[in-house]
Each structure stands twice: as C-alpha cells, then as structure tokens.
Amino acid sequence: MRKGILGLTAAAAALSLGLTACGGDSGDSGAAPSGSAPASSAAAKPAGKIGVILPDSKSSPRWETADHKYLEEAFKAAGVEYDIQNAQNDKTAFQTIADQMITNGATVLLIVNLDSGTGKAVIDKAKGQGVPVIDYDRLTLGGGASYYVSFDNVKVGQLQGEGLVKCLTDKKVDKPIIAELNGSPTDNNATQFKEGYDGVLKPKYDSGDYKKGPDQSVPDWDPRKANTIFEQMLTSEPKIGGVLAANDNLGNAAITVLKKQKLNGKVPVTGQDAGVQGLQNILVGDQCMTVYKAVKQEADAAAKLAVALAKGEKPTVSGTTKDTQTGQDVPAVLLDPLAVTFENVKDVVADGFVTKDELCKGEYADKCTEAGVQ
Numbered sequence: 376m377r378k379g380i381l382g383l384t385a386a387a388a389a390l391s392l393g394l395t396a397c398g399g400d401s402g403d404s405g406a407a408p409s410g411s412a413p414a415s416s417a418a419a420k421p422a423g424k425i426g427v428i429l430p431d432s433k434s435s436p437r438w439e440t441a442d443h444k445y446l447e448e449a450f451k452a453a454g455v456e457y458d459i460q461n462a463q464n465d466k467t468a469f470q471t472i473a474d475q476m477i478t479n480g481a482t483v484l485l486i487v488n489l490d491s492g493t494g495k496a497v498i499d500k501a502k503g504q505g506v507p508v509i510d511y512d513r514l515t516l517g518g519g520a521s522y523y524v525s526f527d528n529v530k531v532g533q534l535q536g537e538g539l540v541k542c543l544t545d546k547k548v549d550k551p552i553i554a555e556l557n558g559s560p561t562d563n564n565a566t567q568f569k570e571g572y573d574g575v576l577k578p579k580y581d582s583g584d585y586k587k588g589p590d591q592s593v594p595d596w597d598p599r600k601a602n603t604i605f606e607q608m609l610t611s612e613p614k615i616g617g618v619l620a621a622n623d624n625l626g627n628a629a630i631t632v633l634k635k636q637k638l639n640g641k642v643p644v645t646g647q648d649a650g651v652q653g654l655q656n657i658l659v660g661d662q663c664m665t666v667y668k669a670v671k672q673e674a675d676a677a678a679k680l681a682v683a684l685a686k687g688e689k690p691t692v693s694g695t696t697k698d699t700q701t702g703q704d705v706p707a708v709l710l711d712p713l714a715v716t717f718e719n720v721k722d723v724v725a726d727g728f729v730t731k732d733e734l735c736k737g738e739y740a741d742k743c744t745e746a747g748v749q
Contacts, residue, residue, distance in 0.1 A: 436652075531647060559595050
C-alpha cells in the first residue's frame with residue numbers, strides 16, 4: 376500500500392512502538408490460498424501455527440477482499456504457518472473451525488466473532504488448550520481475549536453523525552426527520568458506532584433542530600433485511616430527511632428504496648467501509664459520506680501480535696479497551712478512522728484500498744475524473 380491518508384497517523388506510530396516484541400513485517404504481494412509460508416522467509420525462532428476465523432462475506436466485502444488478503448500477506452512475509460477460514464455467518468461452523476484449527480496445531484487464534492456468546496465459547500476452549508486468542512475488529516464481551524485490535528469505533532460513529540449533520544446543513548434541510556439504520560444487535564461494534572452517532576444527533580433532537588424518526592437494528596448486518604426494514608420505515612414516515620446507515624451495505628439498501636421514490640440524492644445517507652459500491656454511491660451523489668478504516672494497518676497490527684504470540688513472546692501494546700460486561704481492561708490497539716466525502720474519495724484510491732479500474736467503470740468514469748481520482 377502506498378503512503379496515503381492514514382499512512383503516518385499517531386496511532387500507526389504507536390503501533391511501531393508498542394509492538395517491538397513482534398517478529399515479521401507485513402508483505403505487499405498479492406493474495407494466495409491459505410497455507411504455509413516458504414521456509415526461506417521464516418524468522419530465526421520457529422513459530423507456531425496461526426488460525427484466523429473471519430465472520431462472513433455478506434455483511435461487508437472487506438472480509439475477503441481486504442482482511443483475508445492483508446493478513447495472508449503479513450503471515451507470508453513473517454514466514455509463519457497459517458490457516459484462514461470464513462465461517463459464513465454460521466455459528467456452529469465458527470466453533471467447529473476453531474476446534475479443528477486447535478486440533479491441527481494452531482497455537483494462536485485470531486477471530487472476528489459472530490456474536491459474543493459464540494466468541495466466548497471459542498475463547499474459553501482455546502484458553503483451556505493454552506491457545507491465546509486475539510479479538511480482531513470486534514470485541515467479544517465477557518470473552519477475556521488476550522488482545523483486541525480494531526479501530527476507535529465510537530469515533531467511527533461520531534464521524535458518521537458529523538457527516539450527516541454536514542450533509543443536511545449543506546442541503547439547508549429544515550428540521551429533518553432522521554432514520555437510524557443500525558448494525559447487528561449482536562455486534563459490539565454496532566453498539567459503539569451507535570454510541571458515537573447518537574452522541575452527535577441527540578443534541579439536535581433535544582434542541583428541536585432534528586426530529587428523531589425510525590430507529591432499528593439490522594440482524595446480521597444483512598442488506599436484504601435492511602432493504603425490508605427501510606421500506607417499512609419510509610412507509611411509516613414518508614418525510615424521512617436523512618438516513619444514518621451504519622455501513623455502506625445498509626446505506627445501499629436504503630438508497631435502493633429511495634430510488635423507487637425518486638428520493639436518492641435528495642435524502643442524505645451515510646455509510647462505512649469505503650468499499651467500491653459505497654464510493655460509487657458517493658461519486659454519483661446518492662450517498663453523502665462513508666468512513667474509511669485502513670484495513671491493512673489493522674491486519675498488520677493483528678498479524679504482528681499473532682506472530683509474536685506464536686513465537687512464545689508476550690508483546691506489549693499501548694492501549695486498552697473496557698469490556699463493559701466484565702469491567703476488565705483488554706490490551707488493545709485502536710486505530711483512527713477517516714471520514715470520506717466526494718472531495719477525498721481520491722485519497723482512498725491513492726492509499727491502495729480500492730483501485731481506479733474497479734471504481735471508475737462505465738458511468739462512474741466521468742465522476743472519477745471530476746473527483747480527481749488517479
């Protein structure tokens with residue numbers, strides 16, 4: 376990845392200091408099937424095997440297009456054996472995969488839980504086998520993972536709330552009715568996102584500047600369910616003036632419904648993840664903003680921790696996050712997110728997260744030129 380908008384953040388600098396005990400550096404080569412890295416690139420001290428369980432490929436494309444790729448690159452560069460699998464939103468499969476990984480010799484697990492209950496079951500079993508677990512992206516409440524690597528999720532929500540306020544202000548919308556399309560109720564990240572954007576929107580509701588409209592969570596972050604939910608929202612409240620959608624997939628579901636009523640581009644919609652679809656929606660004016668989380672930084676930080684643990688080391692990190700269920704502080708690496716609008720879509724491309732070729736196809740080519748995408 377080229378040095379871009381998040382290349383030298385304070386958080387990234389803290390990572391390099393806090394993970395001094397870790398072995399390998401991340402790689403920049405293309406993705407390849409999960410497996411063993413070449414022995415020639417191995418660190419001097421033999422490392423154990425690292426098991427990674429990703430949650431699905433439906434809630435967000437990032438899990439396969441970004442996280443899988445970047446984790447794989449980092450493990451290959453470090454010369455460690457690894458196994459990356461996707462549970463495809465199946466809780467039984469999630470636990471089965473974890474059991475199989477431990478049986479097959481995994482000495483570290485890195486997981487993105489489907490919910491805290493499933494995550495805790497895996498962490499408890501792993502601990503019983505002496506296998507440390509890193510919570511990746513989502514904290515397992517009550518789980519007691521060894522480490523947590525993610526972005527500052529409350530700040531993500533704050534950026535979404537502030538982005539929606541700016542979009543409504545720019546459009547000079549008077550006393551808009553706001554619909555909130557929240558993430559999965561079983562995902563602690565969704566809770567933190569909502570904490571962030573409600574902190575921005577509540578004063579607006581209290582002052583009467585905005586009117587609080589429908590407010591509903593979307594099970595499993597499922598865009599099809601989001602489509603149905605938002606159709607019901609718009610039917611019950613036809614004058615919705617703004618949509619706080621917790622990620623790009625949910626935002627696109629709302630946009631699809633708004634298009635049927637010829638309201639797309641008129642009603643501001645937020646998002647998160649800065650994927651191709653979300654950025655394209657921003658380019659044509661159907662979505663007002665998204666939040667970019669430099670997944671490579673997140674994957675590299677998690678991989679460094681995992682490699683160190685696999686080598687029997689005990690790496691230190693600079694931060695902690697509170698497990699609201701147990702009250703315990705979990706050692707944590709928390710990165711900074713960035714708000715993205717039409718004006719800085721080009722920076723996400725420059726950072727290497729998406730390519731110009733995939734973003735600027737067909738009808739989006741002229742808009743890419745207008746936005747300065749290179």
